[in-house]
Amino acid sequence: MAEQSEVNEQCCTLPPFKSDYVPVGKRFTLQIEGQDDLEVYETGDPDAKQALVAIHDIFGLHSNTLQGADYLAQLRGYRIVIPDFFRGKGWDINDIPPKAGRPALNAWVQEVGSWEKVQPGLIATVENARRLGAASIGAYGFCFGAKKLVQGAHLKLFKCMGFIHPTNFQPEDADNVDVPIALLPSQGEDPKAMDAFYGKIQTKPIADASVRQDFLDVHHGFASARSNWADPKLANRAREAYQVLDAFFQRNL
Template structure:
């Protein structure tokens, strides 16, 4: 990887555990959307939240990306106000397991959400963005990779503590990817995914870091920013995302 000559000007601000989001809500692609950053920016980044939907930690991440990339950063509400309830996680009873499956078959259905995501990218381009990046967490990580395949609307994609990691998804990628798994994704699946990325012509522009000390969700709705280790890795992963998008969306 080449050194990032922009390091000094794109260092993210301090991360806070007691945080008030700076963005506002707008309608984009027909969806209620959290928006931060200049509307006339030539680059945009779409954030796909995890199954728990809007959360202050995820919004803080969006704010950090906007600040350090000067991009317009948007987070659409694909679940339309009905995310998976944190009280039902982890799905450790038959009832909760069924609720989990039902969620992925309806609100979390990738085939239904992907066209909505693509319509949002089209709208951002109509508004003046020449390049659009995409980052997803958990469920959103899987959706981001699927949206980075043939005919993609995105210049680059990223996944953080992704759900359902599958090397076949990596085979389909056509743009650079930043890949930041946690300790809770099966290591053999993560390794197989990364091996496929390394075969791609854009491997040199892709980045990878495994976070063996961080739990699934540490950078989004399950972040505990009062925990020193979680806080440090939260800061680290958003710095790496910022560097990645500053390079690929330049």
Template sequence: MASFISACCNRAPAKAEYTPIGTMTQDASGMAYYISGSAKAKRGVVFLYDVFGLHPNAYQVADALALEGLRVVIPDVLEGKPLTSADMKQEAVLKDFKARRGTYAYCRPMIKAAIDVLRAEGCENIGAIGLCWGAKLAMCALGDQDGICVDSGVMLHPSMLELADFERAQGPILLLLSKDEADFTDMFAVASAKPFGAHSYMERFSKQAHGFCGARGDFANPEVVCDVNRALALTIAFFKTGSVTQLENPTAV
């Protein structure tokens, strides 16, 4: 597995307060997950958080999607054991994480269970959204042809992505980058050349640091919130209509 980008290891999660509007529950296997939005929704989203897990910002972003008519499930793929800022500075901890419980193979059953929850409720179209490390999981799900069947993927300030992830993609991609990620132009071109490539879109938020939509985001900072709102507006349009419109004044939250 590719490495975390350096900005991922050097910034602690933000302190935040937020009261979720959804519900924490478990499936028959005991997998814990958060679910938000109308049970009558026909479009569902599997939300794959960053390594800091069920942070208040993760709930807030998921709820913002849910309030726009999407049914959102956050499978607790870290099983109640998120990484800490101290963990991110310990090479041995990161090496073990990347080799074991941070792999797509380990998380796949929980991602599939989340998809099954949405399918059972009647969702006809299911997308995956991933933040940082979660974007790696979302990309893997988008390229998984063995019973996962994700229709599209949103990658927010991704980490660990490789060319092979774009080569395997089986649906359109919305790639939203901060100032800290590498140049994805060549990799994105691979996905854009696919039959569904015209529906993919990439944008860089050049004033924002890695993690601005996730646990590291300072949602009390108006400049951060402005770009989070744009990222959410693009994400909502992408999941609801299959395309992205250039919005001058996004109002997602």
């Protein structure tokens, strides 16, 4: 699959909300052959048989993203792991909009977040979850992370996948997807692209098990780094998104 790495307009213009949230999970390190060690955030029940692998947005392991994972883990007792594919060097939260312009951000994402760099760590994270007893593994991704999940769909690592305010989805991204999906677009995504992608999903045997719920009253990133849990409306919509994911995973894991 072609490396479609461009980010959308709101991703280039809206900075993440700063937060003093203290995540309740822990961190551990995986060794990846040919790459630097991979730090992974873990939250939820470490003995859970249902595990979720989450892929962050361009800001890496931002506290708002981790707060969402903590919330989702508490809903049903999942074990959730979020590998830090940027090795602690996500995009600078103070450089939005990018001082060097949108092309600089696009180039950075294509370089540090290429599928070739993400794939080994993603496979290692899944293999580690299986070693630790996970019997059923799903995944969800935000923005950049959602794109990585569709790029890796051919590996068949997950029983089901959730895509929350995905970046730069193309209709053909659905071609290799053969497990149930949850699509949660915000106002920041191209509605024609969302319709075309989900339209292709609806032609597949996974159609009845898949779900789409639009969050068009909130901005791109509202459930990850650009979430604001101190704002009642945004916090409520973020919780609703995670509740949609919870119901979806319960049906399909």
